Amino acid sequence: MLRLALIGKDVSLSSSPEIHTFILNRFGVACTYDKISVPPEAFHERAKELLCRYDAFNVTIPFKREIVPYLNGLEGDASVFGAVNTVLSGSGLGYNTDGYGFLLMLENAGLKVKGKSALVLGAGGSGRSCIKKLTDAGAEVFATARTAERLKTVYEEIGGFTPLETVELRPFDLIVNCTGIGMHDTVGQAPSVRFREGLVPVGRQLLSLCSWAVDLIYVPAQSEFLKIAAQLGKRTVNGEAMLFYQAYMADCIILERTPNAAQARAFWEEYKEGKA
């Protein structure tokens, strides 16, 4: 029986236990999966305990970077992003599967990103991974952030994209909301973007210029950002499938299995059907 957990500031509403249990069951593996909400000041104490108590664990906001000093090393995307969402306690190694989940979500939605132009909103943890994954997959990436300094740091660290201090109204194949605005206490709000005139919430003007609107959030299923895009007849994708696919990849790492995109998609379809 695998002992697993998720640690974050408030993971009380997380569906990770259901998702991981579902995926691991499909692989014929039984598990327990605990949700551990920890205030930032108590993280130090709990991080060490997690490494002893669980075979592996997942890490979410705001501890994806904070966990790094407790680990023996970082693998793959985690070493590029300096942020971890999956830890194997035995080896003490950290992994980041968000980027895998993001690209597979787009691909399975029918969006091939190679050669496409993408505007990424937000330069936090997920903004950084989306920018990197999109550039690596051959998209022409533009990114903008509320705080210019943060965007500059991401540019210096990963490069390969065009940082926009202010956004010009021009067509983009896809616009990706990586700000988290639209969920929790910001339901009904759209992320702000800096135009030459100042910082304003994304609206019809910008979204009318894209073909796809992608939001990493999934509660509510249709954020304000996606609602505006859908009203304009745009293709929309929320982050629910990404959450599932990053969990699938994390479980493949835990079980030392080779991930398979078709299998991940079949599992997702079955999971979704079971929830409907």
Ligand code: NAP
């Ligand atoms: P983060 O590191 O806190 O970054 C958030 C970014 O959004 C920052 O650049 C922040 O700018 C910007 N921002 C905040 N409020 C804004 C506003 N009103 N207008 C414009 N920009 C604003 O968070 P994260 O880790 O990247 O996560 C972002 C969201 O993605 C979260 O909601 C998370 O749940 C979601 N996510 C989903 C998945 C999935 O599997 N579906 C995976 C990862 C993340 P400042 O620097 O100026 O504060």
